[in-house]
Amino acid sequence: MLKSSDKLVELIYRSAVDEGVFLDLCEGLAALSDANISDDEKSQHEVSLLGHFNHSAMIAERVSQLTSDKLIAEKILDQVSTAIFVLDAKARVLFHNLPATRVLETDSRISIADEKISLTEPEQQVALLSALQSWDGPASSEDEAMLLGRSDANAQIMVLSPAEDAHRFLHEQLPGTATGVLFIAGHASSNRQQQQRLQQLYQLTPSEADITLRLAQGLSVEEIAEARSSKPATIRSYIKSIFQKTKTRRQAELVALILRAPLHVALTGKNAAIDGQDVVIAARHDRQVMLRSYGPENGLPVIWCHASLSCRFERPRNIDFLFKNKLRLLVLDRAGYGETSGPPYDSLNAFVDDVQDVVNHFQLSSFRLVGMLAGAGYALACAAHLADKVDEVLLLDPFAPGIEEHKIPGAPLYYRTVPRVARRFPTLTKKVMQIAAHEFSTDWRSAYNHVLRLFNEQDRRVLDQDAVKDQAITQATEAMRQGADALANDIILAHQAWPFELTDIQARCWIATGNGDPVVEAFARQLYEGIERSELILRSGEGFAAMLYETTEHVFRDAGWIK
The missing domain is CATH 3.40.50.1820 (Alpha/Beta hydrolase fold, catalytic domain)
Structure with missing residues (x-):
């Protein structure tokens, strides 16, 4: 067995539990393609490595099941427009993101006193404490929706969700004492962008997305019907379909889903914010x-x-x-x-x-x-x-x-590795691209930085600009919507x-x-x-x-x- 092949096997299994190895795999396979051995021996190595890739993929799937979804890093939470407060049963703030800090600085209707969240409207404070205390016991968990400053012209939607419902998004920011998560809507997205986002995330039709947003704004079925020149029965039919597609049962759950939608979008590079x-x-x-x-x-x-x-x-x-x-x-x-x-x-x-x-x-x-x-x-x-x-x-x-x-002297990393691997080991190329797709799906910022190593200095400089990076990541994540087979084949x-x-x-x-x-x-x-x-x-x-x-x-x- 070649030493390079031993190194490849190690990298293949590392890819099941670690990130940032797909470029090393490309370099290792390129070295194998150049090895001074016969084509038959290279084919034997290819068959052996393919078995290791398949076994590694099974391990990665198991690891994924055991660890749930990849946590959203704190920096990602800071970039969404929704303010997030993680609370315990006594309303103590265990974690909050940057938008939440901005809300505290600019909105007098909410504050932190003695480490506890405080709302100026007594009824809402009572409702918040009651929900948190009930969730701390065996009672059923359901979202509570309310308006921050409901009598004001600039009222904002708030949703208090059980901590268990937010575990997917806030895995590491949820200590064992966390009971609930308070979401407060931001103003970053236009209605059109929100509609596109809902259509993309939950396969809603344009009409269903529009009605969903109107429900989130607190409109009744009759008010929505009047605004859309429809019959209430028609709107109820749409709502039934919306609940089925979003797997929700109540309006409060639906509102919570909308406020959490930016967290989904943060994982995919703001897919909704594209012109055209x-x-x-x-x-x-x-x-x-x-x-x-x-x-x-x-x-x-x-x-x-x-x-x-x-x-x-x-x-x-x-x-x-x-x-x-x-x-x-x-x-x-x-x-x-x-x-x-x-x-x-x-x-x-x-x-x-x-x-x-x-x-x-x-x-x-x-x-x-x-x-x-x-x-x-x-x-x-x-x-x-x-x-x-x-x-x-x-x-x-x-x-x-x-x-x-x-x-060619001075060839960037991509041209030194990928083309000859694709020509000599097309099946293994697909496996490597699947690993790359997995890295993008779990930590797209880190994966993007790895990809930058493939290019020359001029291209890296442009691709590393924040404005360009957002668009490029959007392109990459959407490219692999159906997996990495098309990319590898391409x-x-x-x-x-x-x-x-x-x-x-x-x-x-x-x-x-x-x-x-x-x-x-x-x-x-x-x-x-x-x-x-x-x-x-x-x-x-x-x-x-x-x-x-x-x-x-x-x-x-x-x-x-x-x-």
């Missing part, structure tokens, strides 16, 4: 394609092919230029990504069918294509097979076939031989690249020499991250797509 409009396309073979549309509906259509660790949420940070120049970006989730049906593609060419279905849906006579990183292969597949529809192509730091990336296809010839590309092709990554320069040169009508755009001092999040408008201008 989702569109579901009926695709062949009883599948659906989910895309997100950015810019005016009557704009010139540009189909954007996202990077591997991304999805339909991939877009420039500032999209004002789309409206100024009447451009409409259509960003498709590829098969198995986000909300597009699987299974993952067996070829880059399979993506063409999904694009054709989108073209038919919107009745597009022609369109342009953008390909980001691995998305370049998919964009060029469309250009090769839909030549009569594709006007021009713009590639941003694109991948290219036929390059031995790890042999990487494998991008680094195999492409199923078309570069000489098949007839459309004009712009290749935008920076000068901070020697591998990207080699890719660009390969595409430039292979595609007949190609032009290079050199963005000095930039990488893919800058061209995506900061300078897309300038790159479009360089290509002559806008003035």
Whole structure:
């Protein structure tokens, strides 16, 4: 047995109980692919390691069951808009987050006196103490909902929940003496964002989400019916469905659920706070394609092919230029990504069918294509097979076939490891990506910081900005909504031989690249020499991250797509 293989086995089992090992696994597998042994011996190692991966996955599942869900770190709790107070049976404050501190500083209706929570309205203070004392015994536990300053114009929703109901979110902030958790609504989200959040978390329809928010505001069935120009019986029917989907029984429970919703969203990078409009396309073979549309509906259509660790949420940070120049970006989730049906593609060419279905849906006579990183292969597949529809192509730091990336001096960690692992050990690549997906689902901030190690300094600098980080994490978590199979498959296809010839590309092709990554320069040169009508755009001092999040408008201008 190779020493490197022993190290890999150790890493595989560490991944069941530890985090931050998937990059080490990539490096270990890359070393195994280069080992001076026969292909048969490498295949034997692969079979052995696959067994260890499967066993490790079983252990990880068991650990997950025993430890419940991963705790939300205190810093995450500080970033949600909801104020949180953890209380014991005597209303002593055992823990509170940063928004709770702000409430104490700015709202005279609530305070802490002698370490105990105090509400200015006597009836509410009595109700709070009564609930906490009842929960300290064998009595049944149910949420209590009330308004902080109910007679004021700026009244805020409060919900007192049994501590056991909040265990999933506040695992480490709940000592054994905790009895209840007081949630006070923040003002950070608009109604539209809250509706999107509820639709996403609980699969509510837009109408159900709207009614849920109205219930949370304390409106009666009759008041909601009047506001929506509906009959009370219709509203009651909706409420019945809402209770079923959210697994609640009372209005107070539903309000508690809404106040706790930001904690779910914090785990997934604020998925609700993304501009654009989702569109579901009926695709062949009883599948659906989910895309997100950015810019005016009557704009010139540009189909954007996202990077591997991304999805339909991939877009420039500032999209004002789309409206100024009447451009409409259509960003498709590829098969198995986000909300597009699987299974993952067996070829880059399979993506063409999904694009054709989108073209038919919107009745597009022609369109342009953008390909980001691995998305370049998919964009060029469309250009090769839909030549009569594709006007021009713009590639941003694109991948290219036929390059031995790890042999190029100065190659970033990604190119030194992932491509050759994907080519030599595709099955193990899927296992490693599953570990990466698990790390994102349990501690996405830490996982994101690990991923940054894959890139060159220019890209890391951009990706490490807070504003960019939020969007990038959103893209990554949504990409793996259905698991990591599509991501792994995407990487494998991008680094195999492409199923078309570069000489098949007839459309004009712009290749935008920076000068901070020697591998990207080699890719660009390969595409430039292979595609007949190609032009290079050199963005000095930039990488893919800058061209995506900061300078897309300038790159479009360089290509002559806008003035």
